Amino acid sequence: MxxxxxxxxxxxxxxxxxxxxxxxxxxxxxxxxxxxxxxxxxxxxxxxxxxxxKRMLVEAADRFYYTVSMKKIFLEKIQWDLESDLLIIAETYHKLIRKNKNLILIAIKEGNKIPDLLEQINKHPRQLKDLLIEYFSQMQDCGAMIPGNVEEYAMAFLYMNYGEFLSRSFVAGNMITSIPDSNFRKASVKLFARGLSVNS
Missing domain, CATH: 1.10.10.60 (Homeodomain-like)
Incomplete structure (x- = not known):
């Protein structure tokens, strides 16, 4: 070595x-x-x-979070089909964010005390939002998605997935529903995509 x-x-x-x-x-x-x-x-x-x-946590947020992997999905896996694209984005997001569950917990508990950490953590969802905005804009340009505010669509998708993660991870989500994660994700993405589709 x-x-x-x-x-x-x-x-x-x-x-x-x-x-x-x-x-x-x-x-x-x-x-x-x-x-x-x-x-x-x-x-x-x-x-x-x-x-x-403090430097350790800021470095961890930069190294172990999800931006690089999510960019790769947008570059290599997008098929320009709204439902299938959003599903692979959602599945990848949950896989990556679950790996960083403890880092998210620290940000929730300690973020106000460590501003540099909160800034570093928030950099990642902002970048994912930008990737979604670009994707939705291109889908609108080719007539595959309804017109509207693409940032609002991007934030709705982000909050839908982040809310699921928080509920499942920190608020005993399995006590609220027995629906498996993958089934819930497919259903929620299907509904979301149907709402944005020009053919809905």
């Missing part, structure tokens, strides 16, 4: 340890010494890699 790979492994161990501990407790309750111990590194190594606890 080369030096760069060793450094990357150390970085990721530290970031994962920080996310897990801070999500479980709180930002103030977790000292850097505890993060270093969980990551099996010295506290000096932790500071050499990141400099501060």
């Amino acid at each position: 080369n030096v760069e790979n060793k450094k990357m492994d150390t970085n990721e161990r530290i970031l994962h340890a920080a996310i897990e501990l801070i999500a479980e407790k709180s930002y103030k309750e977790v000292p850097t010494k505890e993060i270093a111990a969980k990551a099996s590194v010295s506290e000096m190594t932790l500071f050499r890699h990141f400099g501060s606890k």
